[in-house]
Amino acid sequence: MHRDCIAIRLRLPGLVVLGVKETARWIEVTAQYERREGVCPRCERSTWQVHQWRLQRKRDAKLWGKEVWLALFKRRFHCRRCGKVFTEPDPVCGPRRRTTQRLRSTVARRAREGTVRSVAREEGVSEGLVERSWVEAYAMVAAPSQPHVFLGLDGFCVRRPGRMWTGMWDLESGKAVAVVPGERQADVERMLERHASRESVRAVVIDLSEAYRQALELVLPEVAIVADKFHVLALAGRALHEVRGETRRPGNLAWLLQRGAEKLNQAARARLLQARSADPRLARAWGLKEALREVYRKKGWEEAAAALANWIEEAERSDLRPFRRTAATLRRWQQEVLNYWRYPLTNALVEGKHNRIKALKRRGYGYRNNR
Ligand SMILES: [Zn+2]
Structure with a gap:
């Protein structure tokens, strides 16, 4: 029994x-x-x-x-x-495996949530096995049912801290197209050459990575490169954190500063206002962070272009070195940031990806059926 x-x-x-x-x-x-x-x-x-x-x-x-x-x-x-x-x-x-497929898919699934180290310890297997299983599970490439039109590229690590990987996602299906170890230009070029066709791909959303950008310009010179909105906003968040280096905890000042102003209740707003009037440098940093978020609320490309140019100038003139650095970065990425208004896509989670794509189709932005 x-x-x-x-x-x-x-x-x-x-x-x-x-x-x-x-x-x-x-x-x-x-x-x-x-x-x-x-x-x-x-x-x-x-x-x-x-x-x-x-x-x-x-x-x-x-x-x-x-x-x-x-x-x-x-x-x-x-x-x-x-x-x-x-x-x-x-x-x-x-063939030639010392583990069952079931073990490998189990640890791969769990490695999406936890760290490689903790999964290895709990299952009693090596960290190498967890990492290889993860790649085996998520790098598997299914032939696309239709050609990729909108792609996302982003870097992530399986093991923290550890080597970086690059993932490529089809933003319409929300599915992985390919996952490769490394994030250098050569790694990405090889991936693009194998999986992305010049005929079908129209836009690719990326982190602000010079290696990704150069790989794309080489392999897909016609494609629109879109700087990922959340990575752009994170730059301002990091700059603000540098101005006031305190670890964020729910409810503390660092947390209040990072949170979107519209999400705060009245008491929180009052505390934030008080902190800002006590520290003008902090007030300027916070204002710049919110102003960059404001850029993303602009409706059309022209309005956004003007707002972004203003933001960059203002940040460059400020006495806040972290924001001057962010301004320099965004100046180099201005066109890619603004491509968001032609292709409002991000590399956010699959669920979000789907909604974006739907919105994109509804608005008829640059989308054409390739078949
Ligand atoms: Zn025979």
């Missing part, structure tokens, strides 16, 4: 469970594949003739908090027609 229960819980398709050993810390399941014949990879003839058996130990996802090991008996077939000896396929684990 218990043994059947484990077999059911494991959901290992195509496997027959031969035995189960269980201790306080681990469970070992001995199994073999149900099928009795193999198809020769060379001549495609079916064969029943087993040349030999091999026992392989594979790691599976935890069950009831216990480590699960799969002791898998695999057949080596001998083809009677052409003489080839071959191992039966292993869809539960994949």
Whole structure:
């Protein structure tokens, strides 16, 4: 009964469970594949003739908090027609893998939420396995059902702190197109060459990364590059934080300063006003942060262009070095920032991406059906 229960819980398709050993810390399941014949990879003839058996130990996802090991008996077939000896396929684990597909997708899913380190510790596997599983799960590229028109590129890290990765998303479907290690220009160029076609892609939303921009200008010279709105606004948030270096905690002054003015209640507004009148430098920094948010409320490109140019000049003239630096950055990215008014797209979460795309289509902004 218990043994059947484990077999059911494991959901290992195509496997027959031969035995189960269980201790306080681990469970070992001995199994073999149900099928009795193999198809020769060379001549495609079916064969029943087993040349030999091999026992392989594979790691599976935890069950009831216990480590699960799969002791898998695999057949080596001998083809009677052409003489080839071959191992039966292993869809539960994949070719030459020491772990089950299920373990890898479990840790990959959990690595989206937690850190690589914590997932590795909880599952009792190496950090390398978690990282590779994550890439295996999310870098898998499905052939697009229609050509990509709007893409997003952004950098992120799987392991904190750790190496950076670059993800490319289709902003219409909200799905990953490709994920590659690295964020250098060469990494991104290779990715674009493989997955983005000059004929169909019209706009690409990116972080303010010089490497991304240069890769795009080289591989997709016609495409509109859009600086991601949230990355632009984050620049002003960081500059404000530098002017007043205090860690943000719910309700404290640093938190009040970063929050959108319209989201504050009356008491919070009063506190903020008091803090600003006590510290004119802080007041100017806060004003610049809010003014940049105001730029994004402009309705059309021309209005936005004027507001952004004003903002840059004002920040350049200010006595606040972090904002002068932000102004210099935005001067270099002015065109890409303003492309947002031609293509109001961002790399925000999938749900948000969908709404943006809908809004874009409704407004008929630069969208054309390519088929
Ligand atoms: Zn054969």
